[in-house]
Each structure stands twice: as structure tokens, then as C-alpha cells.
């Protein structure tokens with residue numbers, strides 16, 4: 172490429188405006204600003220917990236330099252980006268959530284000391300603060316400074332520019348290392364006191380989202396895209412009371428409920444149908460809820476909808492009833508499946524008895540529930556995904572674990588093996604469960620679950 176075409180390309184990239192950069196202008200724009208008041212900063216409550224987590228990582232990989240990258244922003248298109256979200260392991264080990272500066276890096280040294288590197292606010296004497304749309308404070312707001320972040324997180328902080336010269340950096344273990352990725356994932360299997368409090372908050376904020384969902388139903392029914400009305404009602408709560416959604420909301424009315432990850436959400440919401448809403452608010456700390464309710468759009472379940480709903484509820488309750496320290500994670504699923512097999516047998520849907528169907532080589536009842544019953548939940552909706560099977564599916568439950576219980580039944584609209592009145596009905600009930608010292612707590616129990624409770628709750632919101 173010739174110099175002149177390169178110059179033309181650069182000019183095209185700044186088509187919208189050109190920032191003046193004469194020395195006279197720089198001197199002018201750099202002066203005349205009031206001093207910022209200094210604010211007292213004390214360490215955030217998460218700081219001690221994050222320190223203990225870093226210590227565990229150091230103890231597991233003694234004498235190694237460990238590097239945990241927050242990650243860069245992702246381009247949506249051209250020069251626009253998705254809302255930034257750091258890697259969960261980075262947030263877990265630093266305590267820095269939604270405020271994280273993109274590109275930050277945590278080092279844990281071979282001696283077990285921690286240093287957090289990030290790019291601090293550009294000084295007002297540089298052009299960056301007004302001319303750099305990616306990091307300048309005129310464009311994206313002031314970045315936190317090194318001292319403030321150090322105090323908030325109780326961590327040593329340094330300018331990112333110093334990272335590359337850190338001794339031994341090229342030998343550092345990072346998240347591309349399978350063992351490290353596995354370890355930091357397994358470290359989140361048991362939530363500490365701070366995390367459990369955050370999970371409770373995430374659930375509480377999500378319940379507000381579900382209340383907004385119910386309140387918007389008359390507007391949704393009047394719209395050609397009622398599912399989008401529902402989706403955005405929940406999103407409004409996620410942004411107002413949390414940081415974001417923990418995952419894309421599933422707002423699946425009528426037969427869309429039979430599509431497990433229906434997130435297109437462009438369908439109608441008809442009065443006689445159910446709507447399956449699977450949604451969770453993610454907080455600034457990045458902890459998220461993951462809750463599903465299947466609601467009658469009219470406010471009242473039809474007899475067949477109620478019958479299927481109550482079968483799924485029975486499966487959920489059976490799964491919850493077995494949760495206590497010492498049982499295996501997979502037993503939760505087994506308890507739910509026993510009910511799903513019994514119900515589908517009772518309705519005459521299975522070619523064999525429920526008992527026969529439950530045999531590993533048969534599993535006919537799974538035609539109507541192909542997904543698992545539970546997954547760990549925390550900073551990621553499917554938390555601890557890099558954990559080994561012996562630490563997850565085959566592991567014994569321990570106090571502090573948080574996971575979902577989410578059985579369902581989905582009768583596809585073209586399923587010839589079920590009676591016509593079943594077709595197009597999909598039901599899932601999903602709650603967030605904490606394992607306690609003696610049993611379990613349903614963190615999302617404050618959101619009505621039983622059919623009549625749901626009807627009463629909807630009625631009270633719709634007549635407000």
C-alpha cells in the first residue's frame with residue numbers, strides 16, 4: 172500500500188470529525204479545570220474474600236507466576252463494542268466486577284503476592300483524555316486511578332505499561348492452561364458468605380423482573396410481538412436494579428416454550444397460552460440468578476395446562492427434597508426423573524412401565540425432557556463449567572453449593588405420540604438452591620411456584 176492510500180484510509184476512519192491538535196489547542200483544553208475533590212475510600216467487603224481465593228490459587232500452584240486476564244472488549248461491528256464483561260475468574264479473584272477496566276491483568280507471584288495491572292486515567296495534559304474515544308474520559312468517563320482501585324480491592328496496583336517488563340512473564344501460567352482453568356472453576360463450586368449474599372440479591376432483583384413481566388402482560392397481548400414486550404419488561408429491571416442480564420432472556424409463549432433456548436422472542440402472546448420465562452438479573456459483582464416460571468397469560472391455567480404444570484412441580488419438589496450434604500449431585504436429577512417417568516407413564520405416553528423407562532438403556536420419558544435438571548450457578552449462569560466430572564456431576568453435595576433445579580415437560584406441536592391437547596405445551600420450573608449444613612434452601616422460593624399461588628399473585632399484580 173502506498174503512503175497516500177494509507178493516509179486516505181486513516182482519514183476515512185475519522186470521517187465523523189477531526190480533533191484539533193495544535194500545541195495551542197492542547198494547552199487550552201488542558202487548563203481551566205477545577206481540582207477533583209478527594210474521596211475517602213475503604214476496602215470493599217469482597218476484598219478479604221478475594222484475597223483468600225488468590226491464596227488458594229497460589230497454594231495449588233506454588234512457585235509459579237500466575238496470570239489472569241480480564242480480557243478485552245469485543246467488537247460488535249466497526250468501531251462499536253458490546254457492553255464489557257471481564258472474565259469471571261478475574262472478577263472472582265480480584266473482586267472487581269462491572270467497574271473493571273478492559274484489558275486489566277492480575278498477577279499472582281511465585282511468592283503468593285498479588286499485583287493488579289490496568290490502564291489508568293489519561294492525564295489531562297495528554298491528548299488521550301479528549302481525543303481517544305476508546306479510553307478518553309470525555310468519551311467513556313473517568314477511569315479509576317491506581318490508588319483508588321488499590322484501596323477498594325486491597326491489592327497492589329500498577330500501570331499496565333509495566334506488565335510487559337515483569338520478570339518471568341513469558342513463563343506465566345494463564346487460563347489457557349487446562350489445570351489452572353480447571354482449578355479456578357472448581358474454586359467457585361462452594362460459595363463463600365459474600366457470594367451467598369450476592370446470590371440472594373440477584374434472586375431478589377430477578378423477582379422484581381418477574382413482577383414486571385406479569386404487569387406487562389396486557390400490553391404484550393395487545394402487541395404483535397408480545398414476547399419482546401415480556402423480554403424488555405424483565406430487562407428494564409435487570410438494568411435498573413442490577414448490572415445486566417445473566418444470559419439472554421427466554422420469553423417463549425405457546426409452542427415456543429418447546430424450544431429450549433428460544434431467545435428470538437418475536438412471537439405473539441395469546442390469552443389462552445402459557446408463557447415460559449427463563450431470566451436472571453446479574454449484579455455489578457456479576458452474580459446472577461437463573462429462574463424460570465411458566466405463567467398462564469390470561470392469569471388462569473386451563474385444566475390440561477395445570478395438570479402438566481403440577482407434574483413438573485412435583486418433579487421439582489421431589490428433587491429439592493433429596494438435597495442435603497453428602498448425596499451426589501446426579502441424585503438430584505434422578506429424583507426429578509422418577510416423577511417425570513411416573514407421570515408420563517400414568518398419562519399412557521410410554522411404551523413401557525415407568526420403572527422400565529428409568530433403566531439407562533431405555534429412558535423413553537426423556538423424549539419430553541431432553542435437558543438436565545441442575546447446573547451450578549454463580550458468576551456464570553452455567554458456573555464452574557471447567558470442573559472435572561468427579562467434582563461436579565459425580566461429586567457429593569457440600570454446604571455452600573448453589574445450583575438450579577429445573578425440570579420441565581415439552582410436548583412439541585407435531586408430536587404424534589401424545590394426545591392432541593398436550594401438543595404445543597411446554598412447562599419448566601426453575602429455582603436456585605443453596606445447600607445448607609442440614610439440607611437445602613430454595614433461594615427463589617419467594618417467587619410463587621404452585622399453580623394457585625401463581626394465579627393469585629398474577630391476579631394481585633394485574634388488578635393493581
Ligand code: GLY
Pocket residue numbers: 418449450461546552577601
Ligand atoms: N437459562 C439457561 C438455563 O436454565 O440453564
Ligand code: MN
Pocket residue numbers: 461546575577601
Ligand atoms: Mn438453568
Ligand code: MN
Pocket residue numbers: 449450461462463601
Ligand atoms: Mn434458566
